[in-house]
């Protein structure tokens with residue numbers, strides 16, 4: 563039984579899965595997406611502080627990267643015309659050019675220069691011969707007919723061209739992008755201001771770490787989940803604690819949050835029984851829709867506006883928080899941060915285990931990707947999929963996404979998976 567005392571109304575699993583009012587996952591996302599725009603407000607931050615931020619303007623390259631034609635190998639810079647048609651040719655070595663230095667003069671036919679990787683090509687040279695491919699004796703360098711004119715040279719601007727837009731507005735700065743900004747020699751870059759997000763948990767049963775559990779109480783985990791998720795997203799997160807299931811306290815919390823936050827995220831109190839009471843408050847403070855989404859876990863979701871702030875009311879069950887975060891809240895906040903996020907990466911693999919599934923809802927089961935004995939990538943369930951079993955997420959590295967109409971899935975069937983983490987941040 564839930565805290566508001568009505569086991570039938572409050573238990574989503576007791577409601578029909580074919581409820582015509584249920585909103586498909588894609589339709590719910592489309593409604594959220596079209597309703598959101600990036601926050602206004604741009605700031606210039608020093609380049610390193612742009613990590614994890616979203617570019618507010620396109621970045622145009624002021625220089626060619628690399629700035630000059632240079633050697634891709636340690637070896638000898640030559641004129642391509644000096645490569646013999648057959649047999650060998652002997653060239654005279656006229657100098658050495660190290661990275662960060664230049665060689666004066668113009669390389670003439672019959673000459674070569676010792677060159678190190680990254681060193682600028684001497685004037686007149688257009689080809690680099692790997693040092694392993696030559697025979698050197700004093701200043702005599704013997705090359706063979708196997709070489710190709712133009713090889714082992716990195717042309718100026720092969721990475722980024724002067725005047726070209728190299729990063730678009732709306733691009734999140736990750737590892738590679740920070741390196742690119744560095745390669746342009748930029749001291750600071752324009753980014754959207756940080757998104758301010760207030761979050762709190764609702765429920766009389768919730769106890770915060772540091773206090774002992776009273777009768778019927780549990781420790782609040784959702785605020786930890788949301789804290790982690792918001793940190794990873796680079797939001798400026800404000801933890802407003804646990805709010806009891808009391809209309810006045812809740813109304814005050816929402817009004818407080820709306821006074822400073824761009825977005826408010828709560829968990830709990832949006833299932834059918836609870837929603838009636840939260841709905842009354844919301845009707846006073848803003849415009850919020852209470853949706854039943856055809857997904858599991860994470861059926862109820864409230865979305866709307868309170869004052870100037872966007873509101874996401876997530877269900878209370880800990881795994882539902884994770885599922886609704888990934889499917890809706892994270893992409894929504896990214897949109898508010900100035901990105902236009904792509905749908906989550908999905909690929910198909912064989913399930914190594916049977917999966918139980920009821921038609922009429924999209925299920926986000928938790929899975930582990932691994933290789934089977936034949937070396938094929940397969941997914942295995944993490945076991946019990948109850949929406950209170952957070953361990954099912956901790957053990958997992960992907961969602962197994964079972965579509966709306968699918969029923970039980972037998973081992974060996976191809977299924978869609980969404981990996982939790984990419985390689986690079």
Ligand code: AMP
Pocket residue numbers: 564572763764765767768780781782783784785829830831832833836877878879880
């Ligand atoms: P509710 O959506 O408020 O009906 O809550 C659904 C279930 O999630 C109940 O079993 C709650 O006790 C549990 N729950 C709600 N909020 C939290 C939380 N912050 N941490 C852990 N469990 C929670």
Ligand code: MG
Pocket residue numbers: 565764765766830831836878
């Ligand atoms: Mg509750």
